[in-house]
Structures are given as C-alpha cells and as structure tokens.
Amino acid sequence: REAVTLVGLxxxxxxxxxxxxxxxxxxxxxxxxxxxxxxxxxxxxxxxLTATRARRAAYPVMHPGRVDVIGAGSLVLRVIMDALDFDEVVVSEHDILDGIALRLARC
Incomplete structure (x- = not known):
C-alpha cells in the first residue's frame, strides 16, 4: 500500500x-x-454517543453549536477511518478557504 495520509478538518x-x-x-x-x-x-x-446532551455541553472544548451534532460527526470520522483502514488522522485547523486565499495572494 502506498503511503496515504488522512487529513481531517x-x-x-x-x-x-x-x-x-x-x-x-x-x-x-x-x-x-x-x-x-x-x-x-x-x-x-x-x-x-453515550453522553447526555448536558455532559457533551459541559466539555470545555465543546462549541455550543456543536453539542447536538458532535456524536454524528465523530461517528462519520470513525467510520471513514475504519472503512479505509487508517491508523490515524492528522488534524488541521485550516481549510480550503485558507488555501484559496494563499493562492490568490500569490497571484
């Protein structure tokens, strides 16, 4: 298998x-x-997935708008990693908008 990195953002x-x-x-x-x-x-x-809404909301890293969707979002990540046999995910705080802005700045 060739080297492939899963990047999550x-x-x-x-x-x-x-x-x-x-x-x-x-x-x-x-x-x-x-x-x-x-x-x-x-x-x-x-x-x-087993935590109550109140418990999820109590995590100090939890954004209020994410409390109701974080279980599903984390499940999607887990299923992708399992289905594609990834051992780890490299996490990025930057997304496609950062790349577009950088590209435009270089023009």
Missing part, C-alpha cells in the same frame, strides 16, 4: 482531537498538526 474533527488530547480548553495551536490514533477516535466517539 472542520469542527467535528477538531473537537474530537481536542477531546482525545484531553485539552483543558480549545487550543488551535495544540490541535493543528496533531495525530490522533484510530483507537482514540473510537474511544471519543463511543463516549460522545
């Missing part, structure tokens, strides 16, 4: 990373570039 992935890293608060610098093993993704996902 956006709210659900970065929140899963923050929970896996057991951060005391949301820290983009600690999250960006972190490598989260699939076992940690499975563990965080299981916890989120």
């Amino acid at each position: 956006a709210g659900s992935v970065t929140t899963v990373a923050a929970l896996a890293l057991e951060l005391p608060g949301y820290d983009p610098d600690a999250i960006h570039g972190s490598r989260i093993p699939v076992g940690d993704v499975r563990s965080v996902t299981a916890g989120l």
Whole structure:
C-alpha cells in the first residue's frame, strides 16, 4: 500500500482531537498538526454517543453549536477511518478557504 495520509478538518474533527488530547480548553495551536490514533477516535466517539446532551455541553472544548451534532460527526470520522483502514488522522485547523486565499495572494 502506498503511503496515504488522512487529513481531517472542520469542527467535528477538531473537537474530537481536542477531546482525545484531553485539552483543558480549545487550543488551535495544540490541535493543528496533531495525530490522533484510530483507537482514540473510537474511544471519543463511543463516549460522545453515550453522553447526555448536558455532559457533551459541559466539555470545555465543546462549541455550543456543536453539542447536538458532535456524536454524528465523530461517528462519520470513525467510520471513514475504519472503512479505509487508517491508523490515524492528522488534524488541521485550516481549510480550503485558507488555501484559496494563499493562492490568490500569490497571484
């Protein structure tokens, strides 16, 4: 198998990373570039899917708008990692808009 890296970005992935890293608060610098093993993704996902809404909302890294969707978002990440046999996900705080802006700035 050729080397392939799974890069995850956006709210659900970065929140899963923050929970896996057991951060005391949301820290983009600690999250960006972190490598989260699939076992940690499975563990965080299981916890989120069984947690009450109040428990999810109480996590210090949880954005209020993500409380109701984080279980599903983490499950999507876990299923992708399992289906495609990824051992880890590299987490990015940047997305396509950052790339577009950089490209336009270079023109």
